[in-house]
Structures are given as C-alpha cells and as structure tokens.
Amino acid sequence: MDTSELISYFKIKQIIGVLPKKISGIYNDSREVKQGSLFICTRGFTVDGHDFYQEAIEKGASVIVAEKQLDVDSTQATLIIVKDTFKAVAHLAAKYYNYPSSKLSVIGVTGTNGKTTVTNLIHSLLGNIGEKSALAGTIGLEIAGEQIITENTTCDVLTNQRLLDRAVKQNIDHMIMEVSSHGLSQGRLWGIDFDVVVFTNLSQDHLDYHETMEQYGYVKGLLFAQLGQDLTQDKYLVLNQDDPWYRIYSYWSPFEVISYGLQEGADFRAEKITYKRDQTQFTLESPEGTFEIRMSLLGEFNVYNILAAMAALFAKGTPVSQLVDALKDLKPINGRMEKVEIDAPVTMYIDYAHTPDAIEKSINTVLPFKDNRLIFLVGTGGDRDAFKRPFMAEKASAADYVVLTINDPRHEDPTVILKDMEKGMLHDNYTLMENRKEAISHAIDLSEPGDIIIFAGKGQEDYQIVGSEKVPHSDLEIAKEHCLIKYNA
C-alpha cells in the first residue's frame, strides 16, 4: 500500500520531508524497528514513545509519526505530525494489515474470572470439531500450533492487528481473544471487528486501576459497545444471566443476547449438577433440547465456563449436539482446579484463584466431596491491588485451615502484604509464611490422610516475580516433591 494512502485518514496532519512511497512495516516499540519502517510515538502511562524516536531512526525508521515537532533530520526520516498518535496507531495498524479481523471470526471473552478458561475451552471445542482457531490471552498466544509468550493478557493495538493478520495468512477460521479491562481502557482492542463477545462475571478486582466497581463495570461494557451498530452483520452477545451486570450489558448493543446460567430463563442452563473429585455432571437445557453432560472440569464455576463456551459456539452456528460430542475429549485447563496427579492419601489441587470471588468459588468446588479437612493456601501479589487482600483472606477463612503467603512479591515488603491479608481473617485458623515454597511444604506437613489441599494464586505459572526478576517456581512441582517426603507417595 502507498504510504500516502496509509495516512490519508488523518485530516489534521503536517508532513515534514518527502514521504517514501512504501514502508517496510509499522512499529510503536523502538526496540523492534526495522530498516525502512514507520515508527509511531505513542504515549504510555509510565513511558512516552516520543522519547524513543532517535533510537527508531538509528535503527532505520524512514517515517516518524508523532504528536509534536521533533528534531528529525528530514534527509534521514520524514516526520508526520498528527493530532493523536494513540488513536492513529489503531488506524495505521488496521489499514496496514488490511483489516484482518473482518476476514475471520473473532470471539472476545471478558469478565473478572474465567477468561482464560472460557477461551481455552472454545479453542479446544473448535479443535475437536475440526475447525482451526488461534488463541490470545494470559497463557500467551497460540497460532497454528506455535506458542508465543506475551507480557499482557490483552496485547497492544498494533500487536493485535499483526496477530490477526498472521492468523488470516495461516487460513485460521477463528481468533479467540481474552479481553482485559486494562486492554479495553487503553484502546488495545480498537479496530477489531468482533463477531461474538462473551461476558463471564464481574467481581472485585483491579480497583487500584479502575478505582470503583462502577468504573470497572463500565470499562468492561466497552467490549459490548465495540460490536457496533451495523445491523446488516450477524453478531452476538453471550452473557451470564446470573450476574447483576447482565441486564446493563444487554443494552450496550443492539445484537441478540444468548444467555447462560443456572437460573430459569437462560438459553443455556445447567441443572441437576453433581460434583465429584475428578468430574462434574449436569443436565443441559439448550435451545436445541436437553443433553446429559459429563466433564473432567471441576466446580460450579466451570459449569458456567462450559455453558459460556458452548453458547459462544452455538452463536457461531455450531449445533449443540456437535458441541456435546466435542466435550467428551475435553481436558482440564492447566492450573485451574487442576488435580495434582500423585498417589497420596490427600487430594491436592492447583488453582489460579486470585480474586475474592475466585477464592470463594475454589473452596465451594470441593465442599460437596470434602470428608475431612480443607487446607487452603493462598497468596496475593506485591505492588498492585492492595484493596483486595483482606477480602481474599476473608473468603479463605471458610477453609478449615489457611496458609497465607505471597504470589509475586515484586518490589513490596512481603510482611506488609501478609499483614494486609491478615486483616481479613475471620478465625485464628491460619499461619503466615512469606516464602511460598516453604508455605506449600507447611500446608502438606499439616495435612492428614483424607484431607484436601488447594494451592491458590499461581496456577500453572512456572515463575515468581521477585523485584523485577522472574525466579523459577512451580506450585505443582513443589507440591509433588514435598508430598513424596511426607507421604512417600
């Protein structure tokens, strides 16, 4: 595409220098810039891309897009000044990659808890019915079998367009995206033409960033508004009918709502649920009739997640009977109520619960089959969202014994994190332990045959963030190793 056509959208612009006819790529990160490319300076929250234009020129950028006059030698690079680079990057990226999201189906999943699980379930179900999908979320990216680690749950606006383009070029049918509230509030999803958007639930989280639950809820709603108003298109909202935000979100978009939940009236509804140690059964009432479901995922929250995934694919046109068949080979999602497979007299689970609601759901999962005690280990992270710490501990108090520890200390004093959590404890049935490895061993040492132990907060992650460093750490490996010592299992 001609560079002049690429920038034709911007009404308010000044061009200093001669515009090259072509560019080799678009970048907003100076560290990635290639010879003959366009570098756009975007303002961040803590960093301003305008500080990196020299580095971009040194690496060969031939066009710099900025919001202000910069000291650019016009024989080296052409400077384009636009009104708002934050918005400009969305337009440039979508146009440069030729609007890839309109060439495949895009399913976006948002909500406080369950995004990773639902996106992975959709991805697995699609695989089981022979359709190709790519996945973007907390666990990273998966495109055509290739795994790529990413820093954020929801990538930045330019990376998203690049990924969509890559998926289109690989003939992938669907892109399944986790949509975080940070991503929505920072415009990382701009320019994406979603076909189906899914809402899991909303509960307390990220109030260091959004300040109030109302603001958090409204930011989540941006995803539903992003479906647009073009009624010639088939688009759907898949909403959890049992969540208080259901009614509000259903009016954020003119498109049809497909609801799911456990209450009367939901289009996808689970009833007669039986919870076991390693499987869950329920009766599914769906728009295409009643089906008996048996799945290896545990807990009521996963019943919601499976309903959400099925409703999303039903919205895309897959018959429910085909989805029910596809469920048979479904594997549990790593680190989400994942049973530790070890031959010991205790039952252990690793769970990524790191919000008050998720902790409550995690504990509730095992209550139906708990014969002895539940020991619950839980941590919170440093440097962020201190508000939720006492509420997490309060929910954890429902266990018979609690070990409070740290997920990722980052730069914060661990004793402060533990003290914040301790404020929420309702009973004196707990120990505070800074070192997560020792805390896991301690929880196992406290156990007796017949007990259940849940290690919550880190899920499948294989590191802890200490300061700015990622230090190797795996709850699963530590639990297995220590169980061997305690039970010779």
Ligand SMILES: CC(=O)N[C@H]1[C@@H](OP(=O)(O)OP(=O)(O)OC[C@H]2O[C@@H](n3ccc(=O)[nH]c3=O)[C@H](O)[C@@H]2O)O[C@H](CO)[C@@H](O)[C@@H]1O[C@H](C)C(=O)N[C@@H](C)C(=O)N[C@H](CCC(=O)O)C(=O)O
């Ligand atoms: C507070 C926050 O959300 N910060 C996000 C924000 O960073 P930022 O504004 O500080 O600055 P920046 O984007 O790094 O830098 C600004 C510009 O300078 C450029 N730059 C920067 C450095 C350099 O050497 N050269 C250069 O050109 C950058 O490429 C960028 O264009 O924009 C970045 C790009 O999108 C994000 O990676 C970054 O997320 C940080 C790492 C983060 O931790 N965010 C968390 C809070 C977050 O977003 N979490 C949600 C999931 C939450 C959940 O559900 O659990 C997520 O989606 O990951």
Ligand SMILES: Nc1ncnc2c1ncn2[C@@H]1O[C@H](COP(=O)(O)OP(=O)(O)OP(=O)(O)O)[C@@H](O)[C@H]1O
């Ligand atoms: N539908 C749900 N309702 C409530 N809690 C849930 C639900 N699904 C999962 N959880 C809990 O939340 C934890 C994290 O699940 P998951 O990773 O799927 O959520 P997420 O929204 O992707 O989280 P994050 O954005 O922080 O990565 C699980 O381990 C479980 O404890």
